[in-house]
Amino acid sequence: MGREIRMVPPNWEHPRYTTDNAPDNSLRSVVGEYIPMMDQSYEDAAAEWITGFEQWQKGEHEDQHKDWCSDIKHYWEYDSPPDSDSYRPAFTEDATWCQGYETVSEGTPFTPAFETKAELVDWLVANGDPVHGAITKEQAESFVDQKWAPSMIMTIDKSGASIKGGIESLQSE
Template identity: 35%
Template sequence: MGREIRRVPENWDHPIVDRNYGREGPQPMFDKTYQEACADWLAEFDRVRSGGMEGYERDCYENECHWASENVAPAPEYYRPWQSEDATWFQVWETVSEGTPVSPPFETQEELIHYLAEHGDFWDQERCKKPNWTTLWGGTPGVSGWGKEQAERFVRGPGWAPSMVVENGRVLSGVEAVTQDPA
């Protein structure tokens, strides 16, 4: 799964919500405020209403009622409740959904590096318990940590990684791919 480092408020306690089939899980959230999302949505709506559509959009909206999106307006629960200036801590989030935390929040990058080096993220901790998953991803059963070098390269480098990369027929986790030694 894709991962990125997001800034969060001090000691951020992410909301847990009811999911399908009676399960609970973290509330997915985009990395912008609800106010920012509404402003973007309304700007797109105004663009489409004013006739600023591209060719492919005109094909999609053949009648006179042009909607800005096939989706509904933004829902507040899918956006972060804090302002950027309030986000002073570091946390790794998955980016396959809108985003949910896959590490605890940390005050410093050094604390995050230490945690990832020792433990990996929440998904790594589950994946290392399943031998068929560790075979696919090249991991070692029972070992979830990334190691100090890989954790440092991720946190101090891109701070983002795709879900996976296939390189010369070899499957790499996204984190492994973006933190490889370029030499």
């Protein structure tokens, strides 16, 4: 969970809820909000699940004979089949642009899509993280280079505890 850089097709528009597909939520309307989605197509996720299932059936799955799996008889008890609503559509173009995503949910964008990493860095410096605020150029470059940051970092020392946003905590390598 945290923040990650995903590669997306040029001018990618992440899907949003409409009146036709929004979940029934009596607390508030989610129409117009991004739909949380894993960074994989449903077809690819299903193919991976089927491969794991077949390995399990043959007794060849890498986790199947570990102590913590001893009570698990069927593969679907170990790993549920993918849910088509949790995965992004299959891309029809090469994913050559980059975009910042939060991954506390399955994943929703927190930046626009950009053609270059430099454009993404500039946007992050100008706009910051929507939850944790300002980001320096060094932190933005580190995040874009590492392609991932945790949600936050908590440290405890003699002066007490402090919490930093994940991107804010990154240092250049």
